[in-house]
Amino acid sequence: MIPLVYYLELSVLVFGIGLYGVLTTRNGIKVLMGIELMLNAANINFVAFSRYLADASGQVFATFIITLAAAEAAVGLALFLAIYRARGTVDVGELQSMRW
Amino acid sequence: MLEYAWLIPLFPLVAFAVILLFGHRFKEQCGYVAIAFLTLSLVVSLLTVVDVLGGRTGGSPGISWINAEGFRFGTMIDQLSALMLFAVSLVGFLIFIYSLGYMHGDEGIQRYFAEISLFIASMLGLVISNNLLFTFICWELVGLCSYLLIGFWYSKPSAASAAKKAFLVTRVGDMAFLLGIFVLYAYFGTLDYNELFERAPEFAKVGSGILGMSVLTLASLLLFGGAVGKSAQFPLHVWLPDAMEGPTTVSALIHAATMVKAGVFLVARTYPLFTPASFLVVAYIGGITALIAALMALVMVDIKRVVAYSTISSLGYMTLALGVGGYAAGLFYLLTHSFFKALLFLAAGSAIHGVHSMDIREMGGLLKKMPITGYTALVGAWALSGLPPLSGFWSKDEILVAVSARDPVLFAMAMVTAFLTATFIFRWFFTIFTGEESERSAHAHESPATMTAPLVVLAIGAAFLGFLKFFGFEEWIVRALPEEPMAIGGDHAMVMQLSILIAALGIATAYIIYNRKAVSSELFVRNLRPLHTFIVNKYYMDHLYIALAERVVAGFSYLMERFDMLVVDGIVNGVGRLFIKVSEVVRRVQTGLVQDYASAVLLGASILLIILKLKEVLA
Amino acid sequence: MVFEMIAFLALSVIILGSSLMVMLSRDIVHSALFLAGAFAGVAALFILLEAEFLAAIQLMVYAGAVVVLMLFAIMLTRREKEGSP
């Protein structure tokens, strides 16, 4: 079997890419994409552990996360649509009305 | 009636309240209300005086006013208060009657009679008080009325300014008076006159810890400070001439006959508290005041200011007399002065009423037009100048005798003053009443009977009160003192001759210069230009005080205000501004971008991890 | 074993590559498509990990629903003139 750590390393890399995306991009939809990637990285971890520890609860968690991620994506995208209608942009850098 | 003496100030007080509250209902009749109540008080006063003449003195213990020891306000009727009661209520009564005519038709007549009733009530309260604090309260109320009455025609800027000046200058004296009260209360624990006098000897030697003075010296000097303010003594005399901005009746009543006597009265009342050291100060202040005021009276051209300066001079005389131990002499002069000075003022008021001018140079030859005014004024001037047989002579003579026995310098000052007094008052008289008629005098006519009748009564008093001397006035009045004052030596006959001579000389000088015009007064003015300028400018004391008030005090307060705004408030606002500045920098961290916050979280987590790892590695 | 290793490495390359492309591509539509690729790769990885059910859900929910949702959102928020909003 492939050592567990390979999966973990892959997961860290995907998570890192996702995090990098969340932190650097100014496009709100892309931010959401980054978040999805991070969640996927977590999923990889869960599933890998569940396989290696022979414990099904990891898969259960992953199921939950997928559900959650879908809901979150729906709500987040709806929000961005609403913001776009109100402000004409989805650039998070310009959404400053709550600043200070 | 001794027991009912407390009624005396109460009647005018009721009059005050009635006029204040209901006066608008009977506008022109306010005067009669005031006079009616004053008549009641006059009757009680006279009955009280009769009681005292009959040898009864005393008073009532009164009521407790502040619940601490020594604040029982009652009455104290002795020879001194009887004397004052007589002078104040009688002169007050006459001036009230005179006011009916003088103030007729003035729109502020309700206010006038209300204020003057309050004044007479406080003045009467002042003289019968048995407690130093109550005296002070009346003293202040009297000052308040003086303030309001000087500023009676308050729309005139000069009147408003004179009222302010009077209040503030006397307030300086009042401050000293109040401090005197504090000192006395701190050591004696009471302010009741009798108790103070009883225990005074105990404290004659006790040091007060201030400038090495004994308690009594300190307290008496502070009390005298009050007297200096109220009785317009040097150096606080500057308010009195300006006070002539008020109605002439006010000048006569308050600034000649009664209130300005309060200072002298206070010294007489607290006589047992004075020590030799403080007497010396009192005498010299009195002497200086008498002299410089007489000099100023010589050069003034305002009909009322001449009399005002002569009042200051006379008050200086009284103070001088008290200072050298001439208790009876000073009070005798106080009594006679009340009459002839009120007379002079009312005569001046009558002349102003006739001529509608205040400048004596615009008058002249009024004797024919206003005979009653003129001749009564002559009586007053005669009495003031101190020639026999009018009252001024007898009382002034007593003072001169007392001074001659004590101090040659003071005696010389008193003599010069006597000469100057005779000169300036006859200069005043001759310029107004004799000589050629001026344009304004030509239209003058005699004043109504309400004004001339009081003049006549006052003239009678001014003429004959001096003879009280032969009815044992002096022996009678000194009974007010707890112990006999030291006997006064002095060469009676010599002083008497000298004083007659000096007064005659003074009148003669005035006659030559101002009636005959044999020598022009211009001559003196020209040859003594610097001196004349100096005196006409009142020794530049007003300038000095104004500079002190406007430059030093106002400047200092302006600085304080700036300090308050810039430093004290500035620090507070500065702290606020500092926080704003700091937050302006700090708030840049709060970009509002979730990514920045997430980066910060990531950074923090990384640092934490690195630290933990390092710890592990190092351990 | 070798096959597994090869499959894992291939999938890793696909996942990492498309993930990177999600973040790096200038056109957001491409990003969305690469995202679908990445999700598909993860689904394959799940099969490799013997979680077939999850792989199915992953494909249906992620590659199917979420990416389509995103494409709609991109379409709706896209401005006419610019390449990407």
Added chain:
Amino acid sequence: MIGPLTVLLLLPLLGAVAAYLVGRVNLRAAKLLTILVCFLTFLQSVAVYMDYRVRPKAWFPAEDFLWVKDLGISYTLGVDGISLPLVMLTTLLMTVAVISSYEYIHFREREYYPLLLILQMGVTGVFMALDLFLFYVFWELVLIPMFFLIGIWGGPRREYSAVKFFIYTHIGSLAMLLGILAIYLKSIPTGVTTFNMLTLAKVIATRPEIFYPGLQQLIFVAVFLGFAFKMPSVPFHTWLPDAHVEAPTPASMILAGLLLKMGGYGVIRIGAMMLPEALKALAYALAVFGVLSIIYGAFVCLAQVDIKRLIAYSSISHMGFVVLGIASLNILGINGAVFQMVSHGLISPLLFLMSGLLLEKAGSREIPMLGGMTKRFPVVGWVMIFASLASLGLPGLSGFIAELLVFLGAYQAYPLLTMGTAVVIVITAAYYIWMLQRAFFGPLNPRLEKYHEHVHWSESLSMAILIIFIVALGVYPVPLLDLISTTSADVVRLLGGA
């Protein structure tokens, strides 16, 4: 159980609710209701006074029940000879303030009157609380309505002033809170867990090994800081002129008449009655503090142009007398201090009322914009003259007695200091008389030709009430002094005096 003192707190609270509700329907009725409530509260306080005269001991404390058991917080109310005059002053002055608002406040009245009533509850509570925690609660409760009164109904710079007032006095409150907590926490080891002032005072007096002099003095300084901010003592005073100038007239009246008194009251209640040893040790510094306020305030007054600002600074000067009186540690001084609080609580509201009328009737409060007012505005003019004379300490009016007593007491304790302070007698007269001369005497300022004086009944009534009390207390101060003396004698005994 609802005792008579609780009624004093409940009446305004219920009144506030009722006034708010009635205000939705009929504003006029709400106003009259507020006046009625205030008047009833006043009557209640008079009733308390009547009973207090018969059995003074029963009122201290009068109502007591445990509130938060674990922390030892209790709801303890009581009045004595020092707080009762102030309670009566509060109820009286609130009545006057409400009456004077009748014509003065013209917008958002529905919120205004309930706020006043809540303020009244707070102030009364401060004067009656015998529990440190309760005291602090009421102390802070006062801040909030006042903040809104200034911030909503104030002048052009109202926001600045309101915020300054709030933050500035709050800093003082925090210092005070620290002092209170220090007393509370330090006394726990002795076996009492309570905020009750009477118990704590006993603990402080009997356990010198815990409350050693240094600690007592430290606590005193902290607590005094809170009171000094409120009073206010120089140099913690700068919130006051701004707050006064911007506050609406009735709020100014309450601010000067009542809120400043909370500081003076606190110094006696907590400073003198709980920490007497510390007060004794720091008395001279306290006296210097008082003198500084007296003289500094007076001099700054002399340079003021705005009459309301002048009155504000004169309040600082007059409140200095309270500190000086307390610092003199003798019965005259303490009687004088309390008397000064009551007297200033009557005189300064009158002055503020008049300055409000000036702005309303003559369009300005600035001295150069006025002149010769008395002729055209006789009521405003003469009442202003009266109020100024009362404030400068004219005998026969209440201010004189207060200052006299303070000076008499202070002279016995600090002769030289008092001698120096006496200058203020002249300076105070100078700024008032000078102001009167420039603004009220002399020829009428042509600018004023177009103005007329119409005095509303509510304004005349407010003036009349204050004038009557000022004269009454000035002519015959004995009843009030008797009342104060019932407690001040005990205070002086605590302070080791005769």
